[in-house]
Amino acid sequence: MLEKTFYKMMLSKSFPFPVKVTYWDGKSEVYGNGTPDIEIIFNEKIPMSDITRNASLALGEGYMDKKIEIKGDIQKLICGAYDSANSFMRSSKFRKFLPKQKHTEEQSEEDVQSHYDIGNDFYKLWLDPTLTYSCAYFEDDNKDDLEKAQIAKVHHILNKLHPHEGKTLLDIGCGWGTLMLTAAKEYGLKVTGVTLSEEQFKFVQKRIYDENLQDVAEVKLEDYRELGDQQWDYITSVGMFEHVGSENLSEYFHDIYRYLKQDGVALIHGITRQQGGATNAWINKYIFPGGYIPGLQEIIGDIVENDLQITDVEMLRRHYQRTLEIWDENFNNARDEVEKMMGERFTRMWDMYLQACAASFESGNIDIVQYLMTKGPSGKDLPMTRKYMLHK
Template sequence: MDVDKLFYRYVIKNLFVDPCEVKFWDGEVVIYGEGIPQFRINFNEPIAKLEVFTDPYMAFGEGYMLKKIDIVGSVQKVIESLYKNRSSFLHQKKGYKKLFEIFSNSIRESKENIQFHYDIGNDFYRLWLDETMTYSCAYFKSPEDSLLQAQRNKVAHILRKLNLQPGQTLLDIGCGWGELIIAAAKDYQSKALGITLSSEQYYKTVERIENEGLQDMVEVQLIDYRELEGRTFDRVVSVGMIEHVGKAHLNSYFSAVSSLLNENGVSLLHCITGYKELAINSWFNKYIFPGGYIPAVQELVWLMAANGFYLIDLESLREHYTRTLEHWIKNFEGSLTLAMKIKDETFIRMWRLYLNSCAASFHSGNIDLHQFLFTKGVNNNWPLTRINMYS
């Protein structure tokens, strides 16, 4: 038996918690674990042993992208099986680096990082997002909710949490393709401003505002939140944006929100979270979210208090994000014929791995999704119960 196969047989033996089948490059098939195999891994060629030991996430991630590895069965199931095996060598944090200590995430770098992920083409995102082009965790009131309904639920849930009143002003930091600011104007008669660093999101949002005839109520700017000056708002919301800020700039973010809020104003932060300081997977940093950082819950709460905010509500939507991602994966796989016309196979495999990895991470509890609601100063006029959030 060759050395590469001996190495892989040893590594795979302790890699998954579920029984699985592995087919090696020479055609040999080996079953690991007891019971019916839950999935099959095909090694079309060996990956260098040094790469696996040095950075397994990069080695296996690139191996899948480049078809050195194929998966028969659910990609999400394979990754969950990896994550659940706490004794695996992967949990020794190989392939993780504290990249958040290296990246400065200056205004220029932040714009480049955002454009790297979000400016890959509205046509691509349109293939698998819902009709509103909402690219964040949805809110499922019922298991039967469609993705479109769940995304509309999410926007409504956020605006109700903010207790938005007619005539109040709203700032959306990282407004995506504009669904929330448009809903705020149409449903609450709020004057809303959205800001983004993505050119494709900006131009699409401008188009949507014009099509809705909301130019007097809604505006969008292609600008960094640190560059917005001379304006304050009754409400500030940020959905899926702070993950791009970087650890070094988290305090600056909350300081900026404080300066942008009117006294007794209210802010909602919707973001991916961890329960401890999370180092960054090098594959994700290189191919998906350069400069990203997932903050810990306690880190965010501490920074809110340090900047004079009062936390009034905290809600986890972790399994809502699992369900959201599963909808995206289904749509993604159902649109492959069209996707292959605008993206190459390596890109398609990269995004399949990304979406399934995220679904596995939320479902296994590696990461979470929280909504934080907080006020600038003491707001004694706030509703005493949560009735307004669910009515």
């Protein structure tokens, strides 16, 4: 009885719209005024001690294990919880931060491989043909499909660098290589990509040979911290600093400084919280081991403390919301294939992850930011206005 009272207290004021809740004893209640289009079903009772200890972990695992079912739009439900002033999810009492995590080179390699080495065949099922696993850039939201928007994102990043043919670029965390190889083929740059994912390394290496780019492109299966004394004219890093950990952010930007030539330009693109840095126990355990979303002030502080000068900052929150919504649509269109490949529990987990992230961006709980910075006086070798950044 006590636990049901706790559930009612937790759920009755958590959403700005009506929600039907069916409990483990088969009884249902509607919280909020109106006819609900979302129902939460508790097939089993989750101990309130687990929820108060860490809500995201307890509820996320509950959904994975079918202790919880959700009928209706999961993204809408989670976004509503973030938006509701009285929401359980907004209560600081229940926002649990994880202990400091290891980010040694060995641990970083293990963390990256646990996520990105799930298998290229898995990612091919729901990413666009460029295999770009980061926020797209929708120049026309009504017309752009995901592939066009991902290609536009690559050009948006490279155009911001204002690159000159024949110069060099380092891509830290190069993924499946679309950005670095576009820079080589279309911008005339000599490029180096680094990754800790064996699957990505093999894929990019094959692309380099298949496209006869050996003279202008190389990929390294190596930790970015171990690149020696070499320097580059430009550096890009997309979706990378979320993996380095709070304790290593300053070192990350110090390495960007030391790898840049004087007056070099870097574009760093990553998830940021305007409200301050945070971790999520469920995502850390099942999706991104070692992940940490830094706060905006934290990132800005680390950039300037390492003698990098900020030239431009651009928020792309709505672009990532749209990207995630398309990914989840693609994922569910291939759901049967995913389930055959990975199993039902994994499939439920990944669907929840994509929708929860879309909700976090929609609600403003997290943001995606592009930081343009220089080694030397800000914007010295860049045009006077931002017009040059437009996709050509």
